[in-house]
Amino acid sequence: MMINKRMICLSLLAVFGLAGCGGNEFADLQRFMDETRAKPAGKIEPLPRFEPYEAFTYSAASLRSPFQPPIRIDLTQRQRGSQDIKPDENRVKQFLEGFNIESFEMVGTLSNNNGMQALIQGAGSVHRVQVGDYLGRNYGRITAIQESRVDVVEIVPDGEGGWLERPRTLSLPERG
Numbered sequence: 001m002m003i004n005k006r007m008i009c010l011s012l013l014a015v016f017g018l019a020g021c022g023g024n025e026f027a028d029l030q031r032f033m034d035e036t037r038a039k040p041a042g043k044i045e046p047l048p049r050f051e052p053y054e055a056f057t058y059s060a061a062s063l064r065s066p067f068q069p070p071i072r073i074d075l076t077q078r079q080r081g082s083q084d085i086k087p088d089e090n091r092v093k094q095f096l097e098g099f100n101i102e103s104f105e106m107v108g109t110l111s112n113n114n115g116m117q118a119l120i121q122g123a124g125s126v127h128r129v130q131v132g133d134y135l136g137r138n139y140g141r142i143t144a145i146q147e148s149r150v151d152v153v154e155i156v157p158d159g160e161g162g163w164l165e166r167p168r169t170l171s172l173p174e175r176g
């Protein structure tokens with residue numbers, strides 16, 4: 001019976017407590033909502049239409065850089081190619097042979113017991129090369145590495161069925 005009296009007391013207390021919450025405390029909120037609903041509805045502008053993006057394909061990557069001076073060829077002393085000089089077509093190509101030699105820049109050297117190696121920047125990263133490695137699309141083979149330059153000999157066609165050896169140099173740029 002005692003539990004029953006407690007339950008009744010708690011129930012009555014809860015009812016009286018909730019009755020105090022039933023006042024008209026939200027009249028100002030209700031009035032604001034009614035005023036807002038009475039105003040004319042706004043108009044939302046439609047989203048702007050964007051033209052679809054068209055990717056640009058750069059097609060001049062294999063050409064000479066416009067920032068490099070052109071190679072001068074003296075036509076009066078034109079060399080004739082030789083049938084004895086020709087690239088080794090059976091050799092497995094190295095990674096750096098897939099890029100133009102103009103895209104490479106010498107950035108430093110390393111020296112150890114095995115000799116001197118050059119650090120060449122190009123093709124997205126820095127590569128370590130040594131004498132005998134190949135780079136560039138014209139069968140360029142590294143013939144010498146010095147502290148400030150890398151000597152390369154390329155084998156290029158002469159246009160008449162023969163091949164010419166063309167020396168090239170990658171120099172370490174001077175830092176000011």
